[in-house]
Amino acid sequence: MMRLIEKGLMYGNLFHVNGQAMADRYNRALKHLTGKETALTDFHVDISGYAPEVGEELGDHLYLNPKGCNRQFILLSTEQRTAPLLEAKFSTSRGILRQFIDANEAQLFALTARDAVAGELVNSVYSVTKPAHLFDIRKIRVEADTTSGVVADAGKLDGMIAEFRERDDAWWDDVLIADMIKLAHKTGDVTRVPIKLGHAEYEQGNFWTAHFGGLYAFRDVEKPAVISMSEDDLGNLPVGQGGAAIGASERTKIAKFLNDNELVEPIVKARGVDAVAILRQKLDFIVVDVAATMEADLSQVRRTDLRSLARRYSDLLPPEFHTLGKLLRWAEGGGAWPRISSNDPAYFYTLRAKPHPDRDLVNMLLAELAPLDVRQLFICHKELFYARYRGWPDQKKTFVADFLAREYMVDKAGAREALFGSGDAPMEEPLQPEEPRDVVARVGPWGAVRRTR
Structure with a gap:
């Protein structure tokens, strides 16, 4: 594979993590998400923060993607948005991460200037042990915060400020004022520079997954179908009304599906x-x-x-x-x-x-x-x-x-x-x-x- 790496055809356009300070920020996020740490200070990460070098070191290339289902991520810079997604298990994951970064660019730029942002692409399924489980995934929610919890603290401070403004006796509430000052030391002035990550929920309609030998699920088309690249029996799949499960060898059925839906x-x-x-x-x-x-x-x-x-x-x-x-x-x-x-x-x-x-x-x-x-x-x-x-x-x-x-x-x-x-x-x-x-x-x-x- 060295030919591909040398020519930029593999592991190309990754974000370079270089130096102890940035590696320490990565480690704090890594320990926060997985309980693990890396001894490396020079490595490269994809859009999700996954590093092939760290995967080799830990002996686990799914260290940020447990069971290939709920992708976790570490953002050290908004520059990661142009990087590829390695070890992908769902075709939608990179697009969701890219949209999330683009929608929150200013906030993430400010947050990553001081700390890493750690998060997860959360759905209602925590393990894909049966093909039918894939069809329970409809919405992907992005949960993210710095390792020190700045976003959560900013939300608490927003609530306290609202309470302070609405309560007539808030001026005499010393505990409330002390808590506000304490949180403001961590978050800054959230009235002037709000800290909130928006656009955190995304639809997963039609998608590819690497699970079960590779599946293409087309649910949001006129005539839905699941196309399996494996000849294994996938059991009953909730494809949708009038939907069909098609094997890779059933070329005529695949062709008909593509033509019927004008794809x-x-x-x-x-x-x-x-x-x-x-x-x-x-x-x-x-x-x-x-x-x-x-x-x-x-x-x-x-x-x-x-x-x-x-x-x-x-x-x-x-x-x-x-x-x-x-x-x-x-x-x-x-x-x-x-x-x-x-x-x-x-x-x-x-x-x-x-x-x-x-x-x-x-x-x-x-x-x-x-x-x-x-x-x-x-x-x-x-x-x-x-x-x-x-x-x-x-x-x-x-x-x-x-x-x-x-x-x-x-x-x-x-x-x-x-x-x-x-x-x-x-x-x-x-x-x-x-x-x-x-x-x-x-x-x-x-x-x-x-x-x-």
Whole structure:
């Protein structure tokens, strides 16, 4: 994994904790939350305050995420908001932390100037021992305070001030006045600089979880479903009215779910994308996968070299390559329109999420269903990318690390927009009354569509 770390593809953009003073603040929060401490004074933390180095030291990489259910966090600086979330168990956790930090930036900036802020993403479930327990999680409440309890003390002081102002005899209440002065020494003047953390409750609608082999729960769509990446029996799941539990091997059911809820669109029909360039790159990744297993030299390989490798290993190329090749020939204007069913191994390689609130979640699912597209896998599902990277041949590891560092890291925002569309795109584009309903919506992406000239 050192290739990825050296190129900033793993553990990148973490917040650097350096020095005894900051390490002491971290330790106070760590002991407050877990009862543990670290002897390290130089390490790196993610948006939640988790440090891989501390995880190694403690022998527990879930030291801030017990049982993978209620994520705890340590904020040393508001700069942590741009960091990734490592060891993620729910796809919603980073977004909730980011929203919480953004909504309380001024307060957190002031609080972390003096102390660490420790907290937890709290839900009504404390242990996920059964898949059905996941569906009891609807709201996530953020509870946070400094290790010295400044936020709680400020709340008490606010109450005392209100009582002092409302009671006619408060001027003669020496105990109340003494308590107010004592708390004010800790909190400062809360009448001029209020200390209160707001926006502390968030909805968890559609989400991915790493539990039980990986589950995608779509509850807030017209036709709900749970898609399981494991073939294990999950029992009865409270998916919702008319909902379905779908296994990873049930490709037709997955395709129908995505189309029925209008969550995806074919790359070749998406607006504002270079479909030809995207398809060519997908083909290159497939060639690299085959060539690496044959121990071919992939150092400093160019597209012309990849074409030569494709010819050399043509008998070994998987069905995905041949189907995508037909689609590329059509997109370039020189081939017939390919009919691609959901049973075709290339089917999910041809799709991307439509613009809607769960676009990232759908692209994450598509990345898992199209694992040879290593760029999409890295962008949309890093945990799975790292897991699969460990098992790749050395030649493929080198090629992929070099490619991502060269083609993606230099302009991450531009690459994401080119592949998946602008994040500012409207979430819904209703048809005009006089326009007929799009044929893609009626018959699916690869129905009776014909290329027009």
